[in-house]
Amino acid sequence: MKKSKSFSITKKYLGEEVELVIDRPLGSKHPRYGFTYESNYGFVPNTQAPDGEEIDAYFLGVNKSLNRAEGKCIAIIHRLKDDDDKLVVVSPRAERITDEEIEKAVNFQEQWFEHKIVRGN
Numbered sequence: 001m002k003k004s005k006s007f008s009i010t011k012k013y014l015g016e017e018v019e020l021v022i023d024r025p026l027g028s029k030h031p032r033y034g035f036t037y038e039s040n041y042g043f044v045p046n047t048q049a050p051d052g053e054e055i056d057a058y059f060l061g062v063n064k065s066l067n068r069a070e071g072k073c074i075a076i077i078h079r080l081k082d083d084d085d086k087l088v089v090v091s092p093r094a095e096r097i098t099d100e101e102i103e104k105a106v107n108f109q110e111q112w113f114e115h116k117i118v119r120g121n
Contacts, residue, residue, distance in 0.1 A: 014120035057087035061094025
């Protein structure tokens with residue numbers, strides 16, 4: 001696996017509890033491309049990804065629209081040709097989510113990017 005700057009930053013969050021601001025809640029539309037967010041999507045405040053923005057994250061395991069969330073980072077969506085990896089953060093009741101369930105939950109956006117799910121050891 002090719003290491004990217006984004007991966008070097010996001011891998012530090014694997015297994016950690018994080019707080020998220022959800023700026024694209026479940027059911028909302030992307031402001032530029034118009035697709036619907038099928039999962040809550042946001043960022044980790046006070047962080048910085050290589051693109052100059054905060055580190056992005058999917059919040060899985062809750063089937064309602066949220067503004068904020070807390071959970072455990074169980075995986076990274078490592079984009080192979082785009083230096084913009086995403087955290088996969090889950091509610092306590094979803095910690096046993098499978099890679100297949102993650103793929104299904106993030107496909108609405110990740111289908112356009114070659115990626116790999118990376119988990120901690």
